[in-house]
Amino acid sequence: MLELRGIRKSFGRIEVLHGVDLQVRAGEVHALLGENGAGKSTLMKIVSGIIQPSEGQILIDGQPRHFPTYDAAIAAGIGIVFQEFSLIPGLNAVENMFLGREKxxxxxxLDRKAMRTRAQAILKKLEVDLPLDVPIARLSVAEQQFVEIAKALSLEARILVLDEPTATLTPSETEHLFKVMRELRASGVAIVFISHHLDEIFEICDRITVLRDGQYVGSTDVADVTVDQLVEMMVGRRxxxxxxxxxxxEPAARIVLEAVxxxxxxxxxxxxxxLRAGEILGFAGLVGSGRTETVxxxxxxxxxxxxxxxxDGAERRLRDAADGLAHGIGLLPESRKDQGLITAFSILQNVSLNNYGKYQRGHWFIDFKKELACTQTAMDQVRVKAQGPRARVDTLSGGNQQKVVIARWLNHDMRVLIFDEPTRGIDVGAKAEIYQLMRDFTAQGYAIIxxxxxxxxxxxxxxxxxxxxSGGIVATVEGSAITSEQIMTHATTGKVHHVA
Known part of the structure; x- marks a missing residue:
């Protein structure tokens, strides 16, 4: 149904896509895989008319097509659900679904009754029950995700692109989404599925295409490949x-933080x-169990x-995160883009946030050379890959953005680092780097939640x-007891006891 031939894209003198091919059949879920920065999103923006290719052909049903605008792609039956939602928070679900295409x-x-009837029919098909009259901002993330999908289906899309749709969903919500995807596949819709969760690829997808550094690596049936082979295709190494x-x-390791x-x-x-110096203490449980709220x-x-x-043994009443910083506790929040970074700022500005006193020279001046040197040191310590400290954060991959957040707290001389969903939205290669950084930190005496x-x-x-x-710790497990069976039993039954 959808075929891309030799797609190239350059921004100025930098070519980011190097002759990429892709074939997606009607009635299949086709995974598009690759590390952050591999070119997946750029390729899908070309398919949806948001940006134009420098070279190459787009074919639908064997016929060459050109999409000068997003609306032109929509008219051809292409719908895309971006990782970053494109909903208006103050409008309700119906208004968002028909925004710019009001009946x-x-x-x-405005024929509000007709739009509401159509919205109800689409949501019924998705087996999703959500309030239609409240602002989108008051819906859960999962409900917003299904509004995005319903919006795409209201366009009568024959080709549906889902970019990281499960990143913020619970396991049960993910399973419901997969059920919807299977039904769409059975009705002949072609689905392009982008995900960093390889277990999802093997559960829901039929075929896979892998990109690396803007180049086409290969395509394969899911049944003909293993996880290790996929990883090697994605990162170029095993x-x-x-x-x-x-x-x-150490049994006598110093207790640096204690929640009495x-x-x-x-x-x-x-x-x-x-929490002891040199350890990683995991907080596990279902979404809504109280993990983040406790922190x-x-x-x-x-x-x-x-x-x-x-x-450090002394009772403290911390008033806010700034107070935590003063006592050596740094938080890497769950949403790095919304809570951890100002993406329009440079790496230098983000690493220096809340820390300009360190560079103060006199009462009125900043030692910019010292600021630059400290930022570069922090970047080197966490191995940020960028053109330099003045590169904008929104030009970096997800893994490197996460490293910038880590660099900021290292620049604050923290002793306790709290990582909330540290690898969400990060590719498999970057995950391995983050894991190694965390172990490097504990070897240096840091304590991590x-x-x-x-x-x-x-x-x-x-x-x-x-x-x-249900809002509290029901068990603490360690050693050989750290298994999926033990953790899920405690998380779902809530039997309170300590497992040594």
């Missing part, structure tokens, strides 16, 4: 083990834990019913794991 009656007035070996922890008691809501469970309450950013914390929804990540990285359920 009107014979008098030229990654034997993404997770570094776990060191043996944390109660998120009155009448709820009371949690406690200790935010310690930092004074969440109004918990009770919260008693000791830092890692919140993650990915069980393999928790199992592969954590020295001990606190399992959360």
């Amino acid at each position: 009107r009656n014979a008098f030229g007035l 990654i034997e083990n993404s997770f570094p070996p776990k060191p043996t922890l 008691e944390v109660q998120l809501r009155r009448g709820g469970p009371v949690s406690s834990f200790q 935010l309450s310690i930092l004074g950013e969440y109004a918990a019913a009770r919260c008693t914390v000791r830092v 890692m919140i993650s929804s990915e069980l393999p990540e928790i199992i592969g990285m954590a020295d001990r794991v606190c399992v959360f359920r």
Whole structure:
């Protein structure tokens, strides 16, 4: 149904796509894989008319097509759901679905009833029940995701591009999305699926095309390839083990942070834990179990019913994240783009945020040479790949953006680093680099709390794991007890006990 031949794209003198080919059949889910920066999103923006190719051909049903605009691609039956939602927060689901394509009656007035009826029919087909009259901003991330998909289907798309659609979904929401995708596939829709989760590729996709550094590497049926082979195609080398070996922890290691008691809501469970120098303490549990809220309450950013914390043995009442910084605690938030970075700023400006006092010269001046040198040192320490400290953050891959957030906290001389979903939206090669950085930090004496929804990540990285359920810690597991079976049993049944 969709064929790309020899697609090239240059921005100025830099060519980012080097003659890419792609064939997507009707009634299949086709995975488009590659590391961040491989050219996947650029290629899909060409398919959808958002940017124009420098060379190459787009064919639909064997006929050459040219899409000068996004609207032209829509008219040809192409719908795309971007990783970053394109919804208007103040409008409701119906208004968003028909934005710019509003139905009107014979008098030229908005036909709200017709739009609502059509929206209800599409959502019913998706088996999604969500409120149609509230602003999008009040819907959950999963509900917003399905509004995006419904918007694409309202265009009667025959070719549907899904760019990282499961990045913010729970396992049950992901399974529902896959059910919808299977039904669309059965109806003859061609789906291009972009994901960094290789287990999802093997569950839902029929064929795979891999890009690397803007070049076409190859295509294969899912049944004919292994995970290791896919990784090697994506990164150009074999990654034997993404997770570094776990060191043996010193029994007498210093306790750097202790949550004596944390109660998120009155009448709820009371949690406690200790974090030691040189360890990675995993926080596991289902979405909504209280993992992130517990961390935010310690930092004074969440109004918990009770919260008693000791830092280096002394009881502290942290008022906010800035207070946490003053006591050597840095948070790498779940959403790096919304909460951790100002992407329109340079690396230099992001690394220096909240830390200009370090460069102060006198009362009124900044030592810019010192700022530049400190930024470069931090970049080198976490191995940021960029043209230099003055490169804009929004030009970097997801993995390098995450490294910039880490560099900022290293520049603050932190002792405790809290990683909330550290590898979300990051490709397999960059994940391995982040994991190695975390182990490098603990070898230097840093203490790390890692919140993650990915069980393999928790199992592969954590020295001990606190399992959360219903707002509190229900178990702490370590050693050979750190298994998916143990963690999920505690996360779903909530039986409270300590497993040594």
